[in-house]
Amino acid sequence: MNDSYRLKTDEKGARIQKMFDGLAANYDLMNRIMTMGQDQRWRRYVVDQAGLKPGCTVLDLAAGTGDIAFEVRRRFDDAAVIAGDFSLGMMAFGTGRKGGDGVHWVACDALALPFADNSFDAVLFGYLLRNVTCIQTALSEIRRVLKPGGKAVCLDTTPPPPGLLRPFIKSYLNHGLPLLGRALGTDPSAYAYLSNSTQHFETAEALADHFLQAEFDGVGFRHFLFKTIAVHWASKQAGGRQHNTSKKDL
Numbered sequence: 033m034n035d036s037y038r039l040k041t042d043e044k045g046a047r048i049q050k051m052f053d054g055l056a057a058n059y060d061l062m063n064r065i066m067t068m069g070q071d072q073r074w075r076r077y078v079v080d081q082a083g084l085k086p087g088c089t090v091l092d093l094a095a096g097t098g099d100i101a102f103e104v105r106r107r108f109d110d111a112a113v114i115a116g117d118f119s120l121g122m123m124a125f126g127t128g129r130k131g132g133d134g135v136h137w138v139a140c141d142a143l144a145l146p147f148a149d150n151s152f153d154a155v156l157f158g159y160l161l162r163n164v165t166c167i168q169t170a171l172s173e174i175r176r177v178l179k180p181g182g183k184a185v186c187l188d189t190t191p192p193p194p195g196l197l198r199p200f201i202k203s204y205l206n207h208g209l210p211l212l213g214r215a216l217g218t219d220p221s222a223y224a225y226l227s228n229s230t231q232h233f234e235t236a237e238a239l240a241d242h243f244l245q246a247e248f249d250g251v252g253f254r255h256f257l258f259k260t261i262a263v264h265w266a267s268k269q270a271g272g273r274q275h276n277t278s279k280k281d282l
């Protein structure tokens with residue numbers, strides 16, 4: 033994709049954007065294979081946690097090819113679903129998928145969202161925070177665009193947890209993933225990035241603290257797949273912040 037068609041972002045963002053533009057053609061297949069078919073289950077769990085109602089307005093941020101957006105539309109055919117991402121390549125694949133015309137696709141940077149305050153009942157984001165330069169800026173933008181009482185739900189990888197499985201998980205990340213990537217004909221540097229960014233990302237507990245620092249309430253999370261994946265949820269308190277700083281791991 034020609035650089036003149038890229039949305040302006042910071043230096044790290046520009047690298048990530050280019051990488052996802054290049055991955056777009058293989059992204060969905062790669063996801064299903066890499067997660068052994070589990071990925072859609074986690075996205076369904078993300079939508080479960082959002083507490084959506086008919087007629088809701090939802091932002092799937094870092095939507096990529098739109099899996100989360102499609103899941104919301106599957107459940108609520110009257111929902112207004114906006115899929116936002118800074119990779120036009122990923123969104124181009126999403127628009128071409130079945131149901132792609134039922135979603136509003138918006139080019140945007142999660143660090144400077146082009147939406148008014150208090151716009152959405154929920155902001156759902158899969159694998160965004162690992163990629164951004166500043167988690168706090170992204171979370172405060174997400175909180176800003178949520179309506180009071182609205183929900184943020186986040187799906188991301190977590191670093192391999194200590195314990196017996198750790199060497200196996202690290203070996204999968206360091207060797208298995210690149211092999212899979214090569215088999216699918218994908219740029220090896222993309223897999224190196226996925227592996228590194230996962231191993232150096234926040235633990236689920238530390239990520240929950242980021243939500244609290246960004247003044248979210250009712251923060252909780254659940255681990256999946258041997259604690260290598262986590263879903264976090266949090267609310268923007270209706271009527272001003274109360275000091276509920278609980279965080280729970282289910």
Ligand SMILES: C[S@@+](CC[C@H](N)C(=O)[O-])C[C@H]1O[C@@H](n2cnc3c(N)ncnc32)[C@H](O)[C@@H]1O
Nearest residue numbers: 052094095096117118119122141142158159163
């Ligand atoms: C691993 S993909 C996830 C796509 C989708 N959420 C899913 O569940 O499959 C990560 C997406 O985040 C997008 N992304 C990363 N940083 C972003 C940012 N600062 N603003 C907007 N999108 C971003 C990338 O372009 C990419 O499409």
